[in-house]
Amino acid sequence: MPRMRQRKLLGAFAGAIVSLTLLIDKRVLTPCGRGLHRIHRRFNLLKYGMEYEGTPDDIFVVTYPKSGTTWLQMIVYQLTTDGAVDFDHISEVSPHLEEMMIPRRHKISDLGRTPRILKSHLHFHQIPKGPGRYIYCVRNGLDVAVSYHHHARKYISGWGQMPQGEFFSRFMAGQVPYGSWFEHVTGWLRNKDRLNVLVVTYEELRADLEAGVTRIADFCGITIDPADMPRILERCSFAFMREHDAKFSLRGPPPPKPASPPPGFIRQGQVGAWREELDPRFASEFQEVCKRRLRGLGEDMFRFLSGQGARKGEPALTPPLAGGLSLATPSGGASQNES
Numbered sequence: 552m553p554r555m556r557q558r559k560l561l562g563a564f565a566g567a568i569v570s571l572t573l574l575i576d577k578r579v580l581t582p583c584g585r586g587l588h589r590i591h592r593r594f595n596l597l598k599y600g601m602e603y604e605g606t607p608d609d610i611f612v613v614t615y616p617k618s619g620t621t622w623l624q625m626i627v628y629q630l631t632t633d634g635a636v637d638f639d640h641i642s643e644v645s646p647h648l649e650e651m652m653i654p655r656r657h658k659i660s661d662l663g664r665t666p667r668i669l670k671s672h673l674h675f676h677q678i679p680k681g682p683g684r685y686i687y688c689v690r691n692g693l694d695v696a697v698s699y700h701h702h703a704r705k706y707i708s709g710w711g712q713m714p715q716g717e718f719f720s721r722f723m724a725g726q727v728p729y730g731s732w733f734e735h736v737t738g739w740l741r742n743k744d745r746l747n748v749l750v751v752t753y754e755e756l757r758a759d760l761e762a763g764v765t766r767i768a769d770f771c772g773i774t775i776d777p778a779d780m781p782r783i784l785e786r787c788s789f790a791f792m793r794e795h796d797a798k799f800s801l802r803g804p805p806p807p808k809p810a811s812p813p814p815g816f817i818r819q820g821q822v823g824a825w826r827e828e829l830d831p832r833f834a835s836e837f838q839e840v841c842k843r844r845l846r847g848l849g850e851d852m853f854r855f856l857s858g859q860g861a862r863k864g865e866p867a868l869t870p871p872l873a874g875g876l877s878l879a880t881p882s883g884g885a886s887q888n889e890s
């Protein structure tokens with residue numbers, strides 16, 4: 552049977568399971584306060600993956616949350632348009648794939664814009680695969696954890712008062728939205744050669760935005776008119792994005808107010824800020840776990856991801872664009888754990 556037909560059949564099968572789980576949820580389980588969310592989510596991902604007819608123009612901006620997703624979206628938007636910022640919210644020009652997946656919302660093929668710029672936090676094994684470009688942005692895990700804690704307190708209902716220790720335990724156990732940071736980064740970095748993936752670090756963008764933007768443009772096959780560069784750098788700067796925070800913040804109903812509301816979505820934008828904010832005991836625990844779980848990615852990547860050497864205000868320790876950050880040869884497959 553031709554491959555395309557097989558994919559379509561599998562997609563239709565997954566779609567039928569999604570509909571069935573929804574029906575069971577609605578008629579039988581929801582009244583008893585239970586649900587089939589995990590099954591539903593798993594088959595929905597499969598359905599989307601199978602139905603996706605990618606084009607080489609598609610650009611996926613993929614990250615574990617709080618690793619610079621919105622910044623990357625803005626960079627790609629600036630590179631692919633005249634950069635007018637005439638949208639109310641960045642999701643109008645670069646939608647969040649997982650939000651589109653909610654049944655009866657849009658399909659990727661419904662998006663009219665070319666290139667399609669899709670934001671996603673999916674793990675490697677979950678992402679719809681095609682001939683397009685995938686930009687995977689990583690950030691050292693300690694700054695991610697601190698940023699995610701602020702985010703959770705501000706945006707996750709019921710987590711407004713969560714102490715750092717409790718959040719950190721959840722983060723380490725992968726009991727946060729999108730699951731384990733360790734599995735996310737190892738899954739993408741080990742499998743990056745199976746798709747057209749560019750790995751970018753938050754820290755390299757912070758160290759030299761122009762070099763990072765140029766590298767991203769090269770990967771996307773875009774030639775930047777030198778006259779446009781000042782505009783791109785200005786609009787992708789922390790100051791500009793912070794000033795227009797509402798265009799980048801999470802949307803939706805405001806969560807219950809925490810005792811002292813943390814600042815906006817474009818919050819602090821520092822490298823190594825964890826040294827001032829994170830309890831040193833959590834940092835050591837994290838770095839011990841990194842030794843077990845990230846060594847296989849190579850010494851440079853292990854040191855970078857585990858936050859070693861990244862001091863506040865300093866440039867990235869070994870940005871890949873300078874050719875310093877090496878990735879070990881892929882070994883073994885990605886973790887297939889669902890988040």
Ligand code: A3P
Nearest residue numbers: 617618619620621622698788789817818819820
């Ligand atoms: P902090 O919370 O450490 O400040 P994401 O978009 O993946 O949720 O990532 C959010 C993080 O990226 C936040 O980090 C935010 O401040 C930072 N960020 C967003 N735009 C930025 C920019 N232009 N320059 C530097 N950091 C930026």
